[in-house]
Structure formats: structure tokens, C-alpha cells
Amino acid sequence: MDTGTHIVMGVALGGLATLDPVVANDNELFQAILIGTVVGSHAPDFDTVLKLKNNAVYLRHHRGITHSMPAVVLWGIAIPSLIHAFMPEVSFFHLWLWSFIAVILHVFVDVFNAYGTQAYRPFTRRWVAYGFINTFDPYIFGLHVIGILAWMFGANPGYTWIIIYMILALYYVKRYLDKRSIVKKIHQKYPDVVEIATSPTLKQNYWRLAITTDTHLFAGRAVDGQIEIVDEFERVPLPQNKVMEIAQQDKNVSAFLSFSPVYNWEINMYDDFTEVRFIDLRYRSRDYYPFVAVVQVDDNDRIMNSYTGWIFSEKKLQSKLLVDDPSLL
Incomplete structure (x- = not known):
């Protein structure tokens, strides 16, 4: 997801943490956890600094090892440890738990984009990109903004975020079903499909498609559930020269x-x-x-x-x- 969405998700987790009575009754612990969830929700994307070196390094490593299982564990330990060094009186367990959840959530939501991550490293370096949520989804971001505003105006943060995340869970299911319907239609049209890459856009009814068959590559789109092919290329192996x-x-x-x-x-x-x-x-x-x-x-x-x-x-x-x-x- 984009940086803004990751940050508002960190704020949301801080609100959810208030469902824990220990957090709700300790304002300093709550503040530490809010810092941990906001930082943790963005930490895996600190590799964006690689772009200062060159595009090749950035492309090879962004969302790579920093989003891997070992990195998630390291982020989950390093962030609360650093915060706890400045706030040693707060409960490390609660701080660690919510900071760790924030890091996990970051990597989890990234796998649903078209860009994807190497979330399954070290078991495989395959890019995991399920491709049914846009990198910036206005509905996801908008619901988080509504939740933050409701919280600011006095709504109970824990229950507010439970309701919003239940809605978002249904939204993810809806987008998955949208993609499954598109994929089914592509298989009906091209029985020899090898691979389908879907890229959702800001518009709910508009998807970009890249289709690989045994003999051809197709670039297309799905508009209102209808498959449209806009470019076709013969699938030719790289020449040996x-x-x-x-x-x-x-x-x-x-x-x-x-x-x-x-x-x-x-x-x-x-x-x-x-x-x-x-x-x-x-x-x-x-x-x-x-x-x-x-x-x-x-x-x-x-x-x-x-x-x-x-x-x-x-x-x-x-x-x-x-x-x-x-x-x-």
C-alpha cells in the first residue's frame, strides 16, 4: 500500500489497542503503543531510501528482504526495544505485541497489490502479488480517515475500529470475488492460459490485465466485467545471441x-x-x-x-x- 494508508493503519491499530484494559488505563503505555504502531506500520518501507542509490538497486530490493519473514521478526523486536529505551516504565510485552502486529499488517496488506512483496522469504524469493487491491485504494484510505475523525470527535476508538475493520474485511472479500470473476472469464476465452496478472485501478469497475498463454502475450483491461484485449504479442523466447x-x-x-x-x-x-x-x-x-x-x-x-x-x-x-x-x- 502507499505510505499514507500504512500510516493511518498504524493509527487504527493504536485505537484498537485500547480494547485491552491495561492499555486503556495507562495513558503513557497507550502513547508508546501508538508510536510503535505508526512506526511499525511503515517500517518495512524504510527501504525506499535505496532509490537514492539507483533504480536498479531499489527495484531489486524494495519490498524484498525488508518484507520477508525474518525482517518482520526483526522489525517487531527493534521498534518496541527502541521505544522502550526511552520509556522504560511501560509494559514491554504490550508495546511489543502491538508494534509487531503493525509490522505484520503492513506486509499482509502489501501482498494483495499488483506490485507484491517477497513475503515468503526465506522459503522462496517468488514475488507474491494477488492483485485485487490497488496500491492506493480510496475506499480503504477513506474509511480510515472517517475512523480517525470519529475518534477525534469522541467515539470509542476500540469499537470504532472494530466496525471499520469488519467493513474492510467484507470489502477485501468483494474485491477478491471481483477478481475471481474476471479470471474465470479469461480462462473461458483463452483455455491455454498460463498466467494472469491483474492490476486494479482507482475505479472499481476497471482493471488492467496481462495474460500469458502458451503462444501469446495479451495486454488488456476488464471494464464492467467485460474483457477487452488492446495489445497482442507472439510469445517468443529470448534469442541466444x-x-x-x-x-x-x-x-x-x-x-x-x-x-x-x-x-x-x-x-x-x-x-x-x-x-x-x-x-x-x-x-x-x-x-x-x-x-x-x-x-x-x-x-x-x-x-x-x-x-x-x-x-x-x-x-x-x-x-x-x-x-x-x-x-x-
């Missing part, structure tokens, strides 16, 4: 390939270099695929430039590739 071998060794391309489950590729030859482009098909927007990896290899088999990330125009992409040192991207 020198340029492609060099391209796959590039850090930007390697990071992209480690993350993207469904992509098309193309090779374009120019006077002085050959360009290899990888295009993620999950995020088509306004006739453009914004998530790409591009590498340019000169005639001496040396990488000239490369880039991976989100780009919303060809002009902007070319400006990125003109940077002399790709590590600065």
Missing part, C-alpha cells in the same frame, strides 16, 4: 527481469548501437507501457547506457538514456 547475453548482464535489466513476471521484448538496431528493450505488460496506461528496462550496446559489445523504471513518454526515456553514468539514474 551476444547482444541479448550482454543485455541480461546489465544491472538495470537484471533487476527488471528479477521482478517482472510478464513482459515483451524487442531489439532495435541503429547506426552505432543496438537497443534491447523489455516492457512490463501489467501497467499499460493511455496507450503506453510506463515500466521498462532499456540497454544500449555499441558495436564493440560494450554497454553505452541503460535504464529501468517508470517512464511515461519516449522523450523522457531518451533523456534518461543520455545520462553518461547509468549509476546516477
Whole structure:
């Protein structure tokens, strides 16, 4: 989820903690827990700082090891321990419990996005992306804002958040059923489907789709439950040649390939270099695929430039590739 949603979820957990009589009767403990739940609900995303290094490092590691099972345990210990060092008189057990729940909730809600996480590490490095909740869902965020406002105006926080989270549980079920209906229709249309990537949008009735069959790749959308295919590509294995071998060794391309489950590729030859482009098909927007990896290899088999990330125009992409040192991207 987005940063704002994670933070309001931390506030909500702080309110839920007041259902515990020990917390409700100890204002200092409540304050410590509220700090722990807000920090814990955002902590796994501290890896966003990796973007300061370059996109390749960020793409390979964001929502990776920081969202893994060992990391969840470490976050769950480190956060309350740090808070307890400044507030040693409060109950460490209660502080640890709610801070740990906040970290778990962060990783839990992230697996329902199209981006996903490596939540099952160290057992597998597979990206878990169930793809039926948008990274920013206005209904989820809006209900949290309503809950916070109700709390501010005197509503009982514990019962307020129980009601809201019961509504959200039903909402998650509803979105899951929406996705299942779409997937069923795709299987009816394409019996040889290998994989389906769904990306919900801000609109409840609009989903982006990337479909892999035995022979083709399809980019499409589901609007009001109707499947529309907007692009079709023949599914061709990566060629076994020198340029492609060099391209796959590039850090930007390697990071992209480690993350993207469904992509098309193309090779374009120019006077002085050959360009290899990888295009993620999950995020088509306004006739453009914004998530790409591009590498340019000169005639001496040396990488000239490369880039991976989100780009919303060809002009902007070319400006990125003109940077002399790709590590600065």
C-alpha cells in the first residue's frame, strides 16, 4: 500500500489497542503503543531510501528482504526495544505485541497489490502479488480517515475500529470475488492460459490485465466485467545471441527481469548501437507501457547506457538514456 494508508493503519491499530484494559488505563503505555504502531506500520518501507542509490538497486530490493519473514521478526523486536529505551516504565510485552502486529499488517496488506512483496522469504524469493487491491485504494484510505475523525470527535476508538475493520474485511472479500470473476472469464476465452496478472485501478469497475498463454502475450483491461484485449504479442523466447547475453548482464535489466513476471521484448538496431528493450505488460496506461528496462550496446559489445523504471513518454526515456553514468539514474 502507499505510505499514507500504512500510516493511518498504524493509527487504527493504536485505537484498537485500547480494547485491552491495561492499555486503556495507562495513558503513557497507550502513547508508546501508538508510536510503535505508526512506526511499525511503515517500517518495512524504510527501504525506499535505496532509490537514492539507483533504480536498479531499489527495484531489486524494495519490498524484498525488508518484507520477508525474518525482517518482520526483526522489525517487531527493534521498534518496541527502541521505544522502550526511552520509556522504560511501560509494559514491554504490550508495546511489543502491538508494534509487531503493525509490522505484520503492513506486509499482509502489501501482498494483495499488483506490485507484491517477497513475503515468503526465506522459503522462496517468488514475488507474491494477488492483485485485487490497488496500491492506493480510496475506499480503504477513506474509511480510515472517517475512523480517525470519529475518534477525534469522541467515539470509542476500540469499537470504532472494530466496525471499520469488519467493513474492510467484507470489502477485501468483494474485491477478491471481483477478481475471481474476471479470471474465470479469461480462462473461458483463452483455455491455454498460463498466467494472469491483474492490476486494479482507482475505479472499481476497471482493471488492467496481462495474460500469458502458451503462444501469446495479451495486454488488456476488464471494464464492467467485460474483457477487452488492446495489445497482442507472439510469445517468443529470448534469442541466444551476444547482444541479448550482454543485455541480461546489465544491472538495470537484471533487476527488471528479477521482478517482472510478464513482459515483451524487442531489439532495435541503429547506426552505432543496438537497443534491447523489455516492457512490463501489467501497467499499460493511455496507450503506453510506463515500466521498462532499456540497454544500449555499441558495436564493440560494450554497454553505452541503460535504464529501468517508470517512464511515461519516449522523450523522457531518451533523456534518461543520455545520462553518461547509468549509476546516477
